[in-house]
Amino acid sequence: MSRVPELDVAVVGAGAAGLSAAHELRRAGLTVRVYERSPHVGGRMRSLRHEGWTVDTGAEQLSERGYPATWELLRRLGARPTEVPRVGAGVGVWRGGRAHLGVGEPTAVLTGAGLRPRARLDLAVLMARTGRPTTGDVPLEAGPPGAATLREAAARYHRDLHDYLLQPVAGCFFGWDTARSAAGPLLDLLRENGAPSGWRTYRDGMDHLARRLAAGLDVVTGRAVREVVDEGGRAVLRFEEGDAVTARAAVLAVPAPLVRALRPELPPDEAGFVEASGFTPMLKVSLLLRRPLSPAAGRPVHVLLTPAVEEAELSGVVVDHAKHPGRAPAGRGLLSLLAAPRCVPELLEAPEEEAAGRLTRAAERYVPGLAEPGVVVRHFVHPFRHGLPEARPRALRERPGFLSRPARAVEYAGDWVMLRPAAEGAVRSGALAASRVLSRIGRPLRASGDERGEQSHAAS
Structure with missing residues (x-):
């Protein structure tokens, strides 16, 4: 009818x-x-929200740069600047038994942020190559390095750039496999979003x-x-x-x-791009703590990246009470543990207690005091079978037809x-x-x- x-x-x-x-x-x-x-x-x-804790189940932050549509929408909705404060700490990477700070900051070419001296020179070259103007879409998708995978694009540089920068960032924040993921979209995101010192979060939760x-x-x-x-x-x-x-x-x-x-x-003009648009599964465990704990570092750290060459179970540790003190009650703490991409499919099928236990035991290596009895008040497991889109080379090729x-x-x-x-x-x-x-x-x-x-x- x-x-x-x-x-x-x-x-x-x-x-x-x-x-x-x-x-x-x-x-x-x-x-x-x-x-x-x-x-x-x-x-x-x-x-x-649970007994004074505010737990972000997925997204963690936004940027002062690279988010013009979001900021325009927030202004239209009447959001005040105090509702979107700056994140309270920086990003580090684990290497050789300790945290190296300054990941994503312009000073990384001088301080290293876990990179060897030769890799720092290559980082400067990479930053120069990806520093050109952008339309705000995916400017690197046409030709190298955009059409190459991240692993292929990194092969021309010192190995550290892949092992201690691109892979940890792609794995922790997006759950991407560098052998599959296209380089262009990630490199553009890094350029557009700027340094972690300019990242922000929503005061009362990412929702x-x-x-x-x-x-x-x-x-x-x-x-x-x-x-x-x-x-x-x-x-x-x-x-x-x-x-x-x-x-x-x-x-x-x-x-x-x-x-x-x-x-x-x-x-047909929709099917190609839809089918090429893969999604990575992700799994995150939130630990509600009796007291605030953080990775040992020279200054407060918001995210500690744990590269695949150093760690099998985790891709990173997020210190939520450093991100914003309102995420935990006074005197308490909140950590988020992100599973390594290679472990996610197995953990999604495991009981929640097993998934939380495996990631918590892995995190004890990076967070002093986490193994103490009673320090974890409660945990929450957040599984995402469709976590984040993984931009693959085929998707870049199919997208122009989809948009037209x-x-x-x-x-x-x-x-x-x-x-x-x-x-x-x-x-x-x-x-x-x-x-x-x-x-x-x-x-x-x-x-x-x-x-x-x-x-x-x-x-x-």
């Missing part, structure tokens, strides 16, 4: 991408509803932006979409309960592998669309999806003169 649209736009997914798209479309006067299968908004930027956006939107949580189809230029969402909703357009703001599950029959496709009833948002595994990529993709929807459907449903009629939840 013919369906009468009850909404202008239905958005699937209440992470940063979906909420950003919905916000832009709502500003344009369209009727928008967001559907989220989990009980909470935020997606990979969700924070949980701050999602909560602010959701407060002004029609969001339905705990509602799982089973399928999204294009029926004669209208989008039909079918839910797991068997009912359906029809809209003039839909935005799928979910990881690329879930797009394939929701839309089994993708148009005509606007359709079903559009997409997510950091994978921008080949940028960060909240900024999600926000930009939301704005892009909104602009494509608006270019196609124009005015709101009521203003266009379309007959609203009765809602039809029955399947055709």
Whole structure:
């Protein structure tokens, strides 16, 4: 039977991408509803709160640089500077039994930050090569080094650049395998985001932006979409309960592998890029501590990178109470342990107690006092089967065709669309999806003169 649209736009997914798209479309006067299968908004930027601790389950920080769309959105929402304070410490890398500070800082070419003297010279060359102007998209995707993998791009430099910089950064922050991941997007992220001394966090948790956006939107949580189809230029969402909703357009703001599950029959000019957009699984363990503990270093450290050549189980330790003191109650501590990419598939299948135990025992090497009885009050395990998009060379090749496709009833948002595994990529993709929807459907449903009629939840 013919369906009468009850909404202008239905958005699937209440992470940063979906909420950003919905916000832009709502500003344009369209009727928008967001559907989220989990009980909470935020997606990979969700924070949980427990007895005074604020635990960031996924994303950790944002940057003063390289996040123009995010900062514009925050200004529009009325966020005050005090709500997005600077992170309180720097980034170090473990080498030879101790932490070396200054990773990502311009001074690393002088101080070393764990690199040998020859590698520091090569770092200066690498920084010069990636320091050219950017469009804010993926400027290094055309030709070397962008089309090469990180391991291939690093092969021309001293081995330290791969082993004690590119691999630890890619593995800890993104869960990437340097033998698979394209060099361009990561090098561009490092250049755009600038030094860790300019990183910031949300004072009350990394879900701050999602909560602010959701407060002004029609969001339905705990509602799982089973399928999204294009029926004669209208989008039909079918839910797991068997009912359906029809809209003039839909935005799928979910990881690329879930797009394939929701839309089994993708148009050819979409399928190539969607299928090439891989996601890395990730697993993180948060330790609520009776007292603040940190890696031994010359000055406070926010993140300690543990390279694969030094450590088998962990990719890094995040000192959350150094990131912002409000993450833990007064006199307490909070650490986040990130699993090494090679261990994640196994840990995702293991019981939570086993996963937490393995990572905690590994972290005792880097955090003095962590092995003391009773110091860990509680742990939380955060598994992500679709952690972050991994920009691979094939995805770079497929993306131009995907971006040039005509606007359709079903559009997409997510950091994978921008080949940028960060909240900024999600926000930009939301704005892009909104602009494509608006270019196609124009005015709101009521203003266009379309007959609203009765809602039809029955399947055709």
